Amino acid sequence: MNYIEIDKNHLWHPYNSLPSKSPIWAVKKTKKSKIYLEDGTVLVDGMSSWWSAIHGYNNKKIYKALKTQAKIMPHIMFGGLTHKPASILAKKLVDLTQLNSVFLCDSGSVSVEVALKTAILYQKAKGREKYKFLALENSYHGDTLGAMSVCDPNNSMHSLYGDYLSENIFVKAPNLGIKADFDEALKDLEEKLIKHHKDIAGFILEPVVQGAGGMRIYNPEYLEKAKELCLKYDILTIFDEIATGFGHTGKMFAFNHTNIKPDILTIGKGLTGGTLTMAAMLTTKDISDVISSSSIGVLMHGPTFMANPLACSVANASIDLLLNSSWQKRVLKIEKYFKKKLEILKTSSLVKDVRCIGVIGVVELKDDTNAAKLQEFCVENKVWLRPFGKLFYSIVAYNIGKKELKKIINTMINAIEYLEKEK
Ligand SMILES: *Cc1c(COP(=O)(O)O)cnc(C)c1O
16 A cells, blocks of 8 residues: 555645645654654654654553553543543642643644633623633634634734634734843733723733744743733633643743743643643633533533543653653753754854743744755754744754754754755
């Protein structure tokens, strides 16, 4: 069976045409921080499968959890029934986040949908008809319609769907830089709040790092000030930590860089260590109490595969792995190394900015014509990176070997040199 041919004829890939106009590489297997291609090439993984494979691939403890649970009960409906893996996971998430009420679902985008619906129901239960959301410029919150409606309208796919998308209100994102000032962004927020607060149910944002919308690192203090303003106007804060959660920024959650917590939190990606699809929405006890004791009474959402026992067991194993490791030390070490090595690219005429936090190393280019060339250069040099637009970046597993990390960083540096020569 020529599965490359079948792929070409029948399979959509993310954000792609059918058949794909760009190369698609066939993967045979994975191990730790390595990707083995069908053609025999072995790539060092610099993407951790879009922020998810935080322990690298094929972890033994995760495999064991999956196998054990598969024998006992791969799936059971969650309507009217419950099980141990879900309860254990809920308790772990509550302990980690200091929030109270957990909704388990299948993907990040769905958890964002549930978060938006929950915020609307909460406001309704409080007697307020509020159907709009605030979001940051450069935001990315997922690909389903509700999630898309809170993604940056200029930076995303809004224009394709016209009136079908709900209209929301966007505010200036805080300046780039973990210590940068954010006066302008805060001022814009206050102005929009004064004008629109009666319509706004919640403010959704990715704390500290805006991911797919620009890989932008900003000052955590902004979150504290923004929450203060939201409280004043009865607006819920919704932190989308689908990308940043589980240690990517050097803290368990990015909001742990602050002294506040959100009213609503979404998590996903790293939740199962990149093994199965699962996400969650968490809220304060106040939110679930207010909805449940109102005339609305219930949270109207219930996916078929809600709280899938396999995914719960794997998530439990992944969280245990993380908590029983010196992950924070490792992440900070990786951050230091990224910073030290990538710094050199700041002098390149092609590079606009270099920024790093936790296991995330970002090189922002001045123009966006080179992603495909960069990608091919990296594969030729046996490293898997997936640049998009102006962003050439790496997110690595916390237990990546020093040799592998060095290889990724050197390849990033060489790739920019290669582009310079090509020019
Ligand atoms: C990836 C991502 C999502 C969407 O998650 P999916 O699992 O791809 O649906 C939402 N928000 C943020 C911040 C993300 O990075």
